[in-house]
Amino acid sequence: MNAHLPSRKVIAVLTAALLATGMAACGNSDTGGDTGGDKGGDGKITLGFSQVGAESGWRTANTTSIKDAAAAAGIDLKFDDAQQKQENQIKAIRNFIQQKVDVIAFSPVVESGWDTVLKEARDAKIPVILTDRAVDSADKSLYKTFLGSDFVKEGRLAGEWLVEQEKAAAGPVNIVELQGTTGSAPANDRKKGFAEAIATNPNLKIIASQSGDFTRAGGKQVMEQFLKANPKIDVLFAHNDDMGLGALEAITAAGKVPGKDITIITVDAVKDGMQALADGKFNFIAECSPLLGPQLMELVKKVHNGEEVPARIETQETTFTQEQAKEALPNRKY
Helix, strand or coil: CHHHHHHHHHHHHHHHHHHHHHHHHHCCCCCCCCCCCCCCCCCCCEEEEEECCCCCHHHHHHHHHHHHHHHHHCCEEEEEECCCCHHHHHHHHHHHHHHCCCEEEECCCCCCCCHHHHHHHHHCCCCEEEECCCCCCCCHHHCCEEEECCHHHHHHHHHHHHHHHCCCCCCCEEEEEEECCCCCHHHHHHHHHHHHHHCCCCCEEEEEEEECCCCHHHHHHHHHHHHHHCCCCCEEEECCHHHHHHHHHHHHHCCCCECCCEEEEEEECCHHHHHHHHCCCCCEEEECCCCCHHHHHHHHHHHHCCCCCCCEEECCCCEECHHHHHHHHHHCCC
16 A cells, blocks of 8 residues: 555646646736746637727626636636727737737727738737727738627617607707727727718708717716807717716706707617616617627637638627616616
8 A cells, every 4th residue: 555655646746736837827817927828738728818998888898708708618818908009909919929829809999000910910820809899901811700899880870860860850950979089990980870870861960079089088078178169069979888978977067958958879888878878868879789708709719620700790789768778777787
């Protein structure tokens, strides 16, 4: 019996060493700081993900969905927060390439300027998935697929609702627009879709349009400027709920009643926005779901295994009126 003791000790030492190695490999997975390049060391798929930032309730819900889905799928996630700066995302992607992750996914801060770093990923034979936001590269071989919403459609749905509401308007309907981050896909596309829809009614006129950078503080600041410069504002179209919520504060402070004196249309349908809609302060929301995590992890597995995937995968979304928001709120997950 004693003859077996040395081998058991060896096994125990080796097991402890392996556990320590595994813990060290996972220790920095949330920050992307590990540069060991061992891809987890345990057969797991390693995903490098660069997030835009934490600029809104939508983005926070999106990040939570991705982290939870990666854990549930057994995927080693190296997560990076770009703090809304493209240079930070490019640095993160290069870091992922250096670490030799299996797959890279990111939500681009802006649409342009990605070709060089994406070519570096392709040369390293690391597939790339775009989530939520697209890039405007002419070279479609730089990424495997795009998972996200149809932002043009969201803007169009918002505009079509307004056209229906104002079909009996006898005179000009003055609209102000809070755009998202300048150069970003949702800002460009929501603006386009909304403009196309309202063009069918010549009474609907955008009298001011400016970026609030998708933040609540930005929405409040820009709306204050709009109110000072334009004595008659009938409608606000905000590219996301957070800017709309910031604008609510400015509208109220100016002595106007949001949802009545100024019709408010937003995009996203996060819980705070839905509450404002149910309370009658917002009038209409086009949904943009942040819960992309489970779909993303399925794509990561397929791409890693060399399976063919569609070039574009759209999320299923809807729209909400005030009454529909009241019905949906009790079961809202974000």
